[in-house]
Amino acid sequence: MSRTSLVDEASAEELALRVLDEGTSVGKAGKYRYQISNSHTGNETVIVFLDTSEEILSYVRVLFLSGGIGISCWILMLFMVMFLSKKAIFPIVENMERQKQFVTNAGHEIKTPLAVILANTEAMELYNGENKWSKNIREQTVRLNGLMKNLLLLAKMDESAAEIIKTEISFSELVSENVRVFAEPLNLRSITLQTEIQPNVIIKANKEQISQLISILLDNASKYTNNRGTVIVRLQKSDKRIKLLIKNSCEKLLDTPPDKLFDRFYRDDKARTQKTGGYGIGLSVARSIVLANKGSITAEYENPNFVSFTVTL
Incomplete structure (x- = not known):
């Protein structure tokens, strides 16, 4: 040896x-x-x-050193990406905020001239009587005024999404109240109104917004239901979820996907929308309200020729 x-x-x-x-x-x-x-x-x-003990020790040292360098580089890259992302996204966020502010400011500025035009048109009709030109001016002014109100509501929803004041409200009473408002216009068009409203359904949400939501959905059903058609309103609570279903019949189902109905200014049939007085923005407002109150809303086509909207809170 x-x-x-x-x-x-x-x-x-x-x-x-x-x-x-x-x-x-x-x-x-x-x-x-x-x-x-x-x-x-x-x-x-x-x-x-x-x-080979020194060789093994060297391997371990290289392994830990490589791992340490790799983790350090990854952390460095993460901070660099976060820093650069903020710089890249900041102009986009700033532009979005400016757009929201512009809509709000422009809306408030346009409301005054619209009120003046409408008042002058009505005064002119008092002196000279109504004619087709004054009637068109009045109708389009009212239409533009309604559009501005919806745009301002959307801008308000975007700006104050995190500042919603929620209280316990009776969902059943709000639905019943809004149904009573739309019952007579539906009856004048021989539209059958079916209601299944579960009593004493309580939710924690913003009362003004939820009432606006119900009104938008009922107004949408009223506008697009065919004469002698059917509107169904159903409110029920199952487990911990509350569902509001508003379903209406129509002349024919649309060819576009149901989710597209919630897009801002979306119109499948422009002539039909003009005739019914829609702005293509109501359902977008409805979706914003639902999301702001931590819920979900879906649209579905059902045979034969039914469109249904389901709100889950």
């Missing part, structure tokens, strides 16, 4: 006997790599052991 300063001879001999018993010429025993070969004379067997 030679060069066994790291171990005593007994340990070296024990290790040599163990590797000889394994029957392999090259291998690993613990922290040692070994190789068995014959001497130059061929009469002796030479076993060479190499201590």
